Amino acid sequence: MLKSLDPRVNRLAIPDDFEAPMAAKEQLDQFETYQSFTQTKEGKPFEHAGTVHAPNEEMAFLFAKEQFSRRGTFCYALCVVKTELILVSEFTDNGQDVYDTFKGNYSGDTSQSFEVFHLLKRGKNHKHIGTVEAKNFEDALLASKETYPRDKPVFNVWIAKSEDILMSDEEDADIWNTLKEKKYRDAMDYKAADRIKAFKAEQG
């Protein structure tokens, strides 16, 4: 049995011959991916926070909450959407607005609602810019082109159907509150300058 300093490892009772090759994993031993967006303050736009892997939307939301709201200052509201349900435009660079590459005219059809996210600087996060109504994803890009005046170039656009987004409920705002009590997670809570000073004084 593998001997460790760690009592938890000893309790695992890992046999010595544990190095035999592991059985191959099944193809689907890999969860779907979801994109998470957080709002850091009331009224501020949602911003892309990152990816979580989860077996379904509800668990994706929980994982995203653990991952992206561990500190009270980081999160006011949260939403997740399955990656495969997001339309991603081409990327542009060097001051070229990606909207210039979209040809055609917006249909004016308002049958579905879409959320639009813009990348305003390469390397930064996509930001939620607003909601448009259109007949499909391509049409939503054109609607967005018409709706939002741009003084700065946009390098990439993400579009998701509003109905595909799982959003935290305002009524459940309490779920973020407990974090404020967790001061021990903040660097601010670890002041020890006085202790060093006293120690130095004592040493002469």
Next chain:
Amino acid sequence: MYGGGNVFESMKATALAEEDPIKLAEFEARIDRGEKIEPSDWMPQLYRKQLIRMIEQHGHSEIIGALPEGTWITRAPGFKRKLALMAKVQDEVGHAQLLYSAAETLGKPREQQLEDLISGKSKYSNIFNYPAFTWADSCFISWLVDAGAIVNQIANSKGSYGPYCRALERICAEESFHLKYGHHCVIHLATGTKTQREMMQAAVNRWWAPMMHFFGPSDKISVHSEILMRWKVKMASNDECRQQFLDMYVPKIWELGLTIPDENLMKNEATGEWEFSEPDWEEFKRVINGDGPCNKERIAVRRMAEERGRWVRQALLAPKAKYVTPLA
């Protein structure tokens, strides 16, 4: 937390000659302008490979690094220290998730990365192949190993790959708590009773050599290419990071009345550089290749978690689910 001394893939001189020269020129021009590379941009194969390897090693280091510290959660002195250490370990595992996702955007699925860690194909930061004997070892890790990692991560966060930069930005923000917490722990031991001071000093003595190894071999003997610097994959050399670490932390260790077990360690005031005994790079190589005190245990624990968690993953499998690469 993660050190330098990345194990980069050996590079063939012909690797670049096979790339499309026009696309390569555009790619390099974008980096020269200071614009980040995003996942669906064209990139040279070499850039993709080295980045996957670097980000993946970083992710594995977060996971494996949580093991020696996790050991001490139940035995940390007092409720507050337990809470803080638990929060820190949770952060580290969260960092691994962020990093695995960043590496996934380059085309290597997370499951594949986890498998390569368990099979020993991928490396992780060598320092975690050493055991944490006492609570003071855990304090040393929280303060100084994290400090070393921050030196590295801040350099890397100015690199050229967008998803890695975004992950590092988030990670660095959380690391500031780790650093302060770790420093707080060390201060309390070093300014405490005689027994506490001795315990802290013993930890410094044990961890100093692995800490010097942490930044990787000296630039004189390390084989990393100028091209990785030009493409902003590697942002600072191993020696630069080591110097910066010594500059920031040796005075802070000394002011606590602790000594560092290297009689040649001193700052050369004329050059502004720290001088020290040459670390034992043979030992570094031996440990990184599997023959350290904890290599076997670290991998076995990861693998056990994977095997024993199989039924949970099975229970959650959705037959129609489709894996899609993360976007950013």
